[in-house]
Amino acid sequence: MAEIKRGQAKPAEEEEEEIITEDNVFEHYDEPQGFFPNQVMADLTVSFALLVITIILAYAVPADLVEPMDISTTDYVPRPEWFFFFLDQWLIYFPGAALVAFGDIAMPIIFAIVLFAIPWLDREPAYSPARRPYMVVLGFLVITAIVLNLFLSMVRILNFPGGSPAG
Amino acid sequence: MxxxxxxxxxxxxxxxxxxxxxxxxxxxxxxxxxxxxxxxxxxxxxxxxSDIPHVWREIGSIFEVPSGEATAFRVTFPQKQTYDSGGPNSRVGSLTETALASWHDGKIPDLVKKRSEGATFSKSEVRTLEKNINVMSNACTHMGCPVRWDSVHHQIVCPCHGGIYTINGMHVGGPPPHGLWRYVFRIREDGIIEVRHKWVQGTPWIV
Amino acid sequence: MTRIRDRMAERGRDVADWLEERTRLVSFMEKQLYEPTPRRGMWLYTLGSATLFLITIQFLTGILLLFYYVPTTKDAWNSIYYIMHHVYFGQLIRGMHFWGANLLLIVIGLHMIRTFLSGSYKPPREMNWVVGVALIILVSLLAFTGYALRWDQEGFYAWEVGMKIASYTPLIGAWAVSLLLGGDTVGPATLSRLFVFHVWLMPAILAPLIGVHLILLRLHGEFGAAFEYSERLAKLNKRKQYERMEEYFASDEEEEESSRGE
Amino acid sequence: MPIGNLHVPGIGKNTLIPMLVVPHTLIATFIIGIAMIGAVSEFAGMVTKRPNYDKFARGAAKFQLLLFATGSWLAFTFFFALITLFPTFWSYLFNIFWWVFLAEAFMFIGEVLAAYAWYYTWDKLAYRKTVHVTIGMVSALFGLAQMIFINVVASYMMSPSNGPATSVGWTFLNPTYLPLNMHRFVGNLSYAGFLIAGWAAWRYLRSTTEENREYYDWLGHWGIMWGFGFLLLQPMIGYEYMTEIRSHEVQAFRYLMMGNKAFLFNALTIELFIMSVTSALYFLHKIKFAVKPMPRLRRWAMGTTGVLAILGVLNMIPADLYIVPQIGMVFGPKDSPQDIAIDKTPPILMGAMYPWKYIGLFGLMLIGAVVLGLYLKASAGGFLWGRVNRWSQYGLILTAVTVTLTMMTMGYARETARRGGPENWLIRGCITFQQHVVSKNCPAGSRQAP
Known part of the structure; x- marks a missing residue:
């Protein structure tokens, strides 16, 4: 069993001037840092902040519990969760039997497949966003489309008579 | 190793x-x-x-259906699904739904106007009545949200995505693919509407 | 005092050696903890571990909620009501589970956008991106089913819309819905299937996938973003420029020699 | 009522306001569009180092300043006309939108400073191009912000929100605010793009030197890229805008889509047809001058243009002859009903919205994207500028004229949406044309269920 040496680690010998070639440029970072003290510290603070937010929200805004499920209601206005608002708005663009199937199942599946295939769609060697305008612009367009749909559906829901406080 | x-x-x-x-x-x-x-x-x-056995359930009498409006009747069906299917020490479950009833184009046939509450109808009268009344499910055919009668615009409105139906349940506007699901129903002599958990257009799932 | 401390340190070292001998745990931990990671974008890279932290909270609070939750149609709502009003810290645990899920979705979205913008899905890290996308789909399905477990109007109708969407799929529409419904109408079977999906099926798929995600990360090391390598890239470009210049001058000299040669 | 209830002789006050507003809107939309296109093309010039972009950006900045003065003059006179001719309506509107108009004023100052700074520091900041480009971007953003704030007023008048009129937040949250913003943003860019293309075509036909011909040919190409590109987004956003109107203002929807004003959307489809087909033909003609000859691509482009034309025609089929203004009088039913019966399929089957108009509109978008893609593929290899024939330039001028007409048709459509019901509204559900305030805390109080 190799004898475990204790005490001071061997000083790192002077690295001879390394020739940076095309493929080993991304081997080392410019400013590496140990994972344990530094990154873990940052992770801890972010996680702690998230924990505090959840606890505050848990007490400030208790998770709601509306009246029990009852199909035979005539005055309840069902709403999707906030993260499906954009899909709800997407539903409105595709009325009618054929279009609902297309807009509701085909499009999300295509979106998922494209999402899975991004590494094979984006073959540009450059990493920084400035060097790959197509992918970044496409990504930005998709994100704005989703966010805009989210707001559109939120405004529509807020302005439904039953939906808003003063309506 | x-x-x-x-x-x-x-x-x-x-x-x-x-x-x-x-x-x-x-x-x-x-x-x-x-x-x-x-x-x-x-x-x-x-x-x-189906989970629901073939039984007829009363929803209400035709005299309760006003003119020019679709009213909601609650109806409860026995439901046999997993642990509610009446085993030795378990009960039979129940599923409560709402049926919307409205006269064709909102006009009460004069047959009903003349008769008072308790009167009975003959076979032919019952057949004409069945032709003139719409008994529909309240689930919107698009995504199953509960539709409601909008007295301002005299139409049946689905609050979820803006589906619009006429008083007869015909699809007018919005994303729903077709008109409201129509119950299989019959009218007894004394004017009581009875409904089965079956639809004219097939199975709507969920409801 | 120092003598006790030394003896304690001595005993600690013995335990460490004993453990190292049998499980090589200490060297494994060292390899994990002291691996070099990029410093410039440190705060950007916390998103990944924040998602991991939130998922562990979801697992923890989820299991705690299971102590009181009853998946029957008659009592699901009552059990939630009981948790919220009678159990000590019930509102906290359920609140953490609910708001944790919302925060998790936001953080996982940000994490995906960060990975997309920094281009860290480029070879050899494609598989990690694919596993990541599978994770985000699983998490949103989990959130979707969890919402309906309460069996109150809000949660139920959201789930019903989801099932109605499934019923529109061309070929297997009817099959998919009756599978999710457990029959042709909504009833106790629907809630138990919902319960199975949310409490066991999806987490059982999620947990190993997270493991795979982390292993793949460790395999190729954290890529960080392009601004981590700006100096090295600058050196590389400078060196290439010199090479091109030398080529250019070298070709001139040959011409002179060849012209002088004739 | 203040002193005298002024009467405008001859044309009357209800026509004076549009006479001032329509030119103002046309100029203002063009300014916002050209500011954005100019800023982006200056940035493109900085990145690609090609002189054309910078030359155009400079011309755009100068043109923007010239137009700016006339545009704002019209706005002020229109302001004063409203204050004097519609006192109660104006005081009511101003109370609701006090903060919005205040923000609007500051955006105006920002716009003025940035636009003038952008033009006059062109040479001084020539070596600090990034600073100069940011000034251009800032002036474009200020222009955009002006539009965003004025949209609140326009959309609120048509569809007031459910919340109390006093809370500023709710005035922004009225249902048609966001779609109006998206529709106008894309509309500005497409409108300005087509106008630039039209102006470049005019200058191309009049240019004498070879160098001028090449520059204006390139400018026509650059303008129509913006115009046609953003025109493709419009059907989707327009459809969303109309869905919002239908779900919140059923009366306005019936009046616009199925009632007396339905012809507006027939006019729109005709204009859409003209613009898309002429642009496609222009692309078809331009592909001939690509540096790398691509015969197969040109056949593909011909095919897609044909499909585009068919879809355009499909769009133009009216649902009911009654709504076509002149022809309706002759062929349509004599007792023209107030609106096409709701639950009856319209007499002309191919005119029905579902599924025909969907195929037409969204087909136009997709096939248009294909045509644009083919054209971009050809333009990637570079063009031989300056050799295009006269007809393609006439086509560009035609698109410029049609886009102005579309702007007016659509503006008119939005403003007349408030009429048509039993009551003509200035603010729907609140103030009628005769400036009679319906209920005390309107418009929130008077909103009924949809």
Whole structure:
């Protein structure tokens, strides 16, 4: 069993001037840092902040519990969760039997497949966003489309008579 | 920890043996569970057996249906599903739904206007009444949200995505693919509407 | 005092050696903890571990909620009501589970956008991106089913819309819905299937996938973003420029020699 | 009522306001569009180091300043006309939108400073191009912000939100605010793009030197890229805008889509047809001059243009002859009903919205994207500028004229949406044309269920 040496680690010998070639440029970072003290510290603070937010929200805004499920209601206005608002708005663009199937199942599946295939769609060697305008612009367009749909559906829901406080 | 890998050759016999035993084990472990999970799907789609037995349930009398409006009647059906299907020490479940009833184009036929509450109708009168009344489910055909009568614009409105139907349940606007689901119903002599958990256009699922 | 401390340190070292001998745990931990990671974008890279932290909270609070939750149609709502009003810290645990899920979706979205913008899905890290996308789909399905477990109007109708969407799929529409419904109408079977999906099926798929995600990360090391390598890239470009210049001058000299040669 | 209830002789006050507003809107939309296109093309010039972009950006900045003065003059006179001719309506509107108009004023100052700074520091900041480009971007953003704030007023008048009129937040949250913003943003860019293309075509036909011909040919190409590109987004956003109107203002929807004003959307489809087909033909013609000859691509482009034309025609089929202004009088039913019966399929089957108009509109978008893609593929290899024939330039001028007409048709459609019901509204559900305030805390109080 190799004898475990204790005490001071061997000083790192002077690295001879390394020739940076095309493929080993991304081997080392410019400013590496140990994972344990530094990154873990940052992770801890972010996680702690998230924990505090959840606890505050848990007490400030208790998770709601509306009246029990009852199909035979005539005055309840069902709403999707906030993260499906954009899909709800997407539903409105595709009325009618054929279009609902297309807009509701085909499009999300295509979106998922494209999402899975991004590494094979984006073959540009450059990493920084400035060097790959197509992918970044496409990504930005998709994100704005989703966010805009989210707001559109939120405004529509807020302005439904039953939906808003003063309506 | 063995020092290096040892790759013995694989004979035909061993390969066939492993293949056969493997497939048998695979089948035994996948086919029954598949049927186990798909049981309700098989019963519902292939054998067309519904969770709700074929019973007629009263929803209300035709005199309660006003003119120019669609009113909601609650109806409760017995439901036999998993632990609610009346085993030795369990009860039969129930499913409450709403049926919207409205006269055709909102006009009460004069047959009903003349008769008072308790009067009885003849066979032919019942047939004409059945032609003139719409008994529809309140689930929107687009996404199943509960539709409601909008007295301002005299139409049936679905609050979720803005589906619009006329008083007869015909689809007018918005994303729904077709008009409201129409119950299979019959009218008794004394004017009581009875409904079965079956629809004219097929199975709407969910409702 | 120092003598006790030394003896304690001595005993600690013995335990460490004993453990190292049998499980090589200490060297494994060292390899994990002291691996070099990029410094410039440190705060960007916390998104990944924040998602991990939130998922562990979801697992923890989820299991705690299971102590009181009852998946029958008659009592699901009552059990939630009981948790919220009678159990000590019930509102906290359920609140953490609910708001944790919302925060998790936001953080996982940000994490995906960060990975997309920094281009860290480029070879050899494609598989990690694919596993990541599978994770985000699983998490949103989990959130979707969890919402309906309460069996109150809000949660139920959201789930019903989801099932109605499934019923529109061309070929297997009827099959998919009756599978999710457990029959042709909504009833106790629907809630138990919902319960199975949310409490066991999806987490059982999620947990190993997270493990795979982390292993793949460790395999190729954290890529960080392009601004981590700006100096090295600058050196590389400078060196290439010199090479091109030398080529250019070298070709001139040959011409002179060849012209002088004739 | 203040002193005298002024009467505008001759044309009357209800026509004076549009006479001032329509030119103002046309100029203002063009300014916002050209500011954005100019800023982006200056940035493109900085990145690609090609002189054309910078030359155009400079011309755009100068043109923007010239127009700016006339545009704002119209706005002020229109302001004063409203104050004097519609006192109660104006005081009511101003009370609701006090903060919005205040923000609007500051955006105006920002716009003025940035636009003038952008033009006059062109040479001084020539070596600090990034600073100069940011000034251009800032002036474009200020222009955009002006539009965003004025949209609140326009969309609120048509569809007031459910919340109390006093809370500023709710005035922004009225249902048609966001779609109006998206529709106008894309509309500005497409409108300005087509106008630039039209102006470049005019200058191309009049240019004498070879160098001028090449520059204006390139400018026509650059303008129509913006115009046609953003025109493709419009059907989707327009459809969303109309869905919002239908779900919140059923009366306005019936009046616009199925009632007396339905012809507006027939006019729109005709204009859409003209613009898309002429642009496609222009692309078809331009592909001939690509540096790398691509015969197969040109056949593909011909095919897609044909499909585009068919879809355009499909769009133009009216649902009911009654709504086509002149022809309706002759062929349509004599007792023209107030609106096409709701639950009856319209007489002309191919005119029905579902599924025909969907196929037409969204087909136009997709096939248009294909045509644009083919054209971009050809333009990637570079063009031989300056050799295009006269007809393609006439086509560009035609698109410029049609886009102005579309702007007016659509502006008119939005403003007349408030009429048509039993009551003509200035603010729907609150103030009628005769400036009679319906209920005390309107418009929130008077909103009924949809």
């Amino acid at each position: 063995p020092e290096e890998l040892q790759k013995d050759p694989l004979t035909r016999g061993q390969f066939l043996y492993m293949g056969a035993v493997g497939t048998m084990m695979g089948l035994a472990l996948t086919v029954p569970p598949a049927f186990f999970i798909m049981d309700p799907a098989l019963k519902a789609t292939i054998f067309n057996r």
